[in-house]
Amino acid sequence: MHMELSEGIAEQKRGGLLQHTSKRVRMIFSVMASPNRIDILRILNSKGPLTYSELKSLAGFKSKKESGKFAYHLRKLLRQSLVALNKSERRYTITNLGKLVLSLARQIEERSIIESGKMYVRTSHESIEEFNSHKIIQSLVREGSLPLELAQKITEEVENRIYKYQTTYLTGSLIREMVNSVLLEHGHEEYRNKLARLGLPVYDVQDMLTNVDNVDNGAEGLLFKTGQKVFAEHLLTNTLPKDVADSHLSGDLHITNPGIWSLLPDTVFVNVKELIEDGIDIGGKYLEVSRIQTSKEIDGLASSLSMMISLISKEASQEVVMDGLVLLLSKYSKNGSELIHKIANAFASSSIASKFTKTPTQISFRISLGSDTKIVDAIINAYKEYVRITPIPKIGLIIDHEKGKLSDLSQTLAEIITLGGKISFSRGIVSSKGVTNQVTKSSGSLSINLQSISINLPRLALLMKPAISAMALRKKDISDLTRRGLNPVLAKNTQYMQRSTVSLVLNLVGLQEAVFNILGYENNKEGREILYKVIETAVDVASKKGKELGEEVRICLTESDGSLRFATLDGEKYGKNSLVKTVEGELYSEGITIKASEIFQLSPKSEQISECNKLAKMLNGGLLVTLVLNKEAKIDDVKQAIEKTAQLTPTFRPLKEVSLCGECGYKDEKLDEKCPKCKSPYIIRNS
Numbered sequence: 001m002h003m004e005l006s007e008g009i010a011e012q013k014r015g016g017l018l019q020h021t022s023k024r025v026r027m028i029f030s031v032m033a034s035p036n037r038i039d040i041l042r043i044l045n046s047k048g049p050l051t052y053s054e055l056k057s058l059a060g061f062k063s064k065k066e067s068g069k070f071a072y073h074l075r076k077l078l079r080q081s082l083v084a085l086n087k088s089e090r091r092y093t094i095t096n097l098g099k100l101v102l103s104l105a106r107q108i109e110e111r112s113i114i115e116s117g118k119m120y121v122r123t124s125h126e127s128i129e130e131f132n133s134h135k136i137i138q139s140l141v142r143e144g145s146l147p148l149e150l151a152q153k154i155t156e157e158v159e160n161r162i163y164k165y166q167t168t169y170l171t172g173s174l175i176r177e178m179v180n181s182v183l184l185e186h187g188h189e190e191y192r193n194k195l196a197r198l199g200l201p202v203y204d205v206q207d208m209l210t211n212v213d214n215v216d217n218g219a220e221g222l223l224f225k226t227g228q229k230v231f232a233e234h235l236l237t238n239t240l241p242k243d244v245a246d247s248h249l250s251g252d253l254h255i256t257n258p259g260i261w262s263l264l265p266d267t268v269f270v271n272v273k274e275l276i277e278d279g280i281d282i283g284g285k286y287l288e289v290s291r292i293q294t295s296k297e298i299d300g301l302a303s304s305l306s307m308m309i310s311l312i313s314k315e316a317s318q319e320v321v322m323d324g325l326v327l328l329l330s331k332y333s334k335n336g337s338e339l340i341h342k343i344a345n346a347f348a349s350s351s352i353a354s355k356f357t358k359t360p361t362q363i364s365f366r367i368s369l370g371s372d373t374k375i376v377d378a379i380i381n382a383y384k385e386y387v388r389i390t391p392i393p394k395i396g397l398i399i400d401h402e403k404g405k406l407s408d409l410s411q412t413l414a415e416i417i418t419l420g421g422k423i424s425f426s427r428g429i430v431s432s433k434g435v436t437n438q439v440t441k442s443s444g445s446l447s448i449n450l451q452s453i454s455i456n457l458p459r460l461a462l463l464m465k466p467a468i469s470a471m472a473l474r475k476k477d478i479s480d481l482t483r484r485g486l487n488p489v490l491a492k493n494t495q496y497m498q499r500s501t502v503s504l505v506l507n508l509v510g511l512q513e514a515v516f517n518i519l520g521y522e523n524n525k526e527g528r529e530i531l532y533k534v535i536e537t538a539v540d541v542a543s544k545k546g547k548e549l550g551e552e553v554r555i556c557l558t559e560s561d562g563s564l565r566f567a568t569l570d571g572e573k574y575g576k577n578s579l580v581k582t583v584e585g586e587l588y589s590e591g592i593t594i595k596a597s598e599i600f601q602l603s604p605k606s607e608q609i610s611e612c613n614k615l616a617k618m619l620n621g622g623l624l625v626t627l628v629l630n631k632e633a634k635i636d637d638v639k640q641a642i643e644k645t646a647q648l649t650p651t652f653r654p655l656k657e658v659s660l661c662g663e664c665g666y667k668d669e670k671l672d673e674k675c676p677k678c679k680s681p682y683i684i685r686n687s
């Protein structure tokens, strides 16, 4: 009896609660019954908070007549606490309950598609939708520009197949595959190419994740590598003319790093003084600092310098040559040793992480000898300090000795080279890879070289025209993207495109091999005459074809990763003996190499030197001359070799293998088997 009573009371209580709950739930379900109200919730969820009139127009109640209808729906939502009004701001927001209702509505919708046995599709934007053939027609017309009638015909066939195959897990990409195969079957290859998906096979992605130790730079490097594949594929299948893409694939042309080809220039020449003193508005894109300010204080200047190095290194794939450092620092000549320390710190603290190619982008400061010796001294000593504390330096110096004496500094420079510093020598404005900047004769404003297309010389004749038109296309792509903000530091100088300071430089790879090994000429006077003829022709054709396109096109001989690829492809075709043997394998020669051990037997009249200088004069885009220093060379040997070479041929880059400890980064010319500092046996040899 007692039991019955208490149970009865509990029952009554439960019933009351249930009644109350179900009433609320019923009310809420009735709110959900109207698609208009669900729409309002959806809009507030994605765009809110909104004012009354914003919400009304976004929800599609445009005319005056509909005002009452909208007010009615909104009132219902407010009454059930699905929407709230912030009285002070007069804005409407969705409540947590509203969000719950919205998510429930979505789940019901998805589930009902599934339960109904209808086809549903997992889309690439992470949602699940009912299969709708109109969407296929739509994207065929929009993405592939198919005529409507054809789009309908193809879609119908795809739809039939989907039902026939009874695919259990329908995804957007699967439908795309079917569409493309139907297009191919009907002979619409061009449409298929427009609709293709760019990306990686599952296997490749898994492979990358398995071999993460092959990737530099952690997750960022992994993302970068993946992204590059998409852009490379896009370049070769959708952007470049077919004949050019084929020339690249068959090894007639080499497009360096197709993944960034349309995004970044290769070599940029800038004036660091202008960049820093004008201040750079980087629109808050990179750092919390949205404007690098000029500072009268040496500390401010040093941090601006370091930041500028970091920023601009992201906007070129090979090298940024900076002028104007001496002038920028001239105000601080009184600071003495503090100046040296601050510059060294600025170099060391800049973060050049950008590694668009196998080697990171190099930042080179061009230092003209012959003026302001105090500042020049300070910079060189600061650089030495930087090289000493940096295991593998990414900053380099280009010593322009056109107007000054090299012998005053050659001792310090030799020490720097021995420590693994990146020093090169020049007369005039040249990159460390020998590429010249002919556009701005003065060291004034910004100019850009696009040079990463190389021509496989043994197959020269037919290639100039497609190569040049590919470069012109690239210039357009890079200018467009830069103008639209992809490279903010360069974009600030948007007018450079109109001032035509972007020059196109074609690199000839395998020149000697073409003439001597494949064409079969002896390496004698007659053979070399042929070599000059080839260059003359190339320069000539380049300037003529360039004029037709309204571009300045020049010819150079420099380093490129095309050398290895060409050599591999041609080795199969012409035999291995057509190539030069190097330590790393078989390559085509790149530019001219001079051995330091032979330099003292040479004079300006020697054949090797006069040939080299003649080539340098003919190549209007520049010539890379590498001075190969002996591994064991002492500072004094290096000093004498660079002094002597500078007299023979003014523009060259010394190359010396430097040993450093792989554990602690300690560097010493005597470092051989074991690091004296940390006792590590892990010694890296770097050149």
Ligand SMILES: [Zn+2]
Residues within 6 Å of the ligand: 661, 662, 663, 664, 665, 666, 675, 676, 677, 678, 679, 680
């Ligand atoms: Zn060590």
